[in-house]
Amino acid sequence: MSGHMEITLNGQTKNIPGNASLQALAEQYTKEPTRVVAELDGAIITRDAWSRTILKAGSKVELVSFVGGG
């Protein structure tokens, strides 16, 4: 499994390329990354920092967005 690593994305284990950036991950899972907010290991990462934020094995990522609610 060289070159790949496991992370947790929205509670699910995902196998992604090693040294992937948060930007690359977001682009893989949403067509509108501009509407998404990201948290890495409990800290919010602002969008301008996504491309320079490199994920590590075991990183816990949350990608959230707005939905209907009362």
Next chain:
Amino acid sequence: MPPIAHQTAQDSFELGGKIFSSRFLLGTGKFRNKGELKASILSSNARIVTVALRRIDLERHDENILEYIPDGVTLLTNTSGARTADEAIRIARLARASGQGDWIKVEVINDSKYLLPDNEETIKATKALTAEGFIVLPYISPDLYVARRLVEAGATAIMPLGSFIGSNMGLRTREFIQVLINEIRVPMIVDAGIGAPSHACEAMEIGAAAVLVNTAVAIADNPPMMAKAFAQAVEAGRAAYLSGLPAKRPQGEASSPLTGFLFE
């Protein structure tokens, strides 16, 4: 005779430093499709709508709800899903990081049967979030002491429940909400359980500043028409409140003159 001032012209609804032209707030959950949501916002002229924050669906690309909310409408993000103050604070920070403003409806719920809010955790979250500069509208079971603490904590308005979320049972907490309206200086926005326009009207008649409705509109056969009916009821109730409702009397009092009868 001097002209009678049109009361809505002087009856502005100010909240969090903004002036709103409507006292009807719409929740955006449970709509069958987002086209009906947008049509309901437009037909009711709701100027504040609630939204929630959730993990994105990794299997399919969700439609983005924000595209269905007209420009100029203020987003009030709820903290639904939060079971503690800390979880509510985390959701609020994520919402702000999205760039969609800093209006937060603090909603902390532990009980899945009645969906009643945890007032104590709500106070904690309100205190923390106002310190971070959020505009905070806490959702509570109506209680005088809790409301006083929320005002001290910097709440912009308070959202007391009319009855259980999604129950459509109406203003079952009426007397307790009336106490808050009488005693608390921040606006009361009645939230939850409002299942018919008459319920919304009743809340406004007793002096609520505004009403939030979601389920009753979203699950109606015709949501845009129902949204408009609610908005009209809110306006009617507000006008009745401002014009001064008469006291109730447990006996009859003639409306026609009691003199000049034909038979005297």
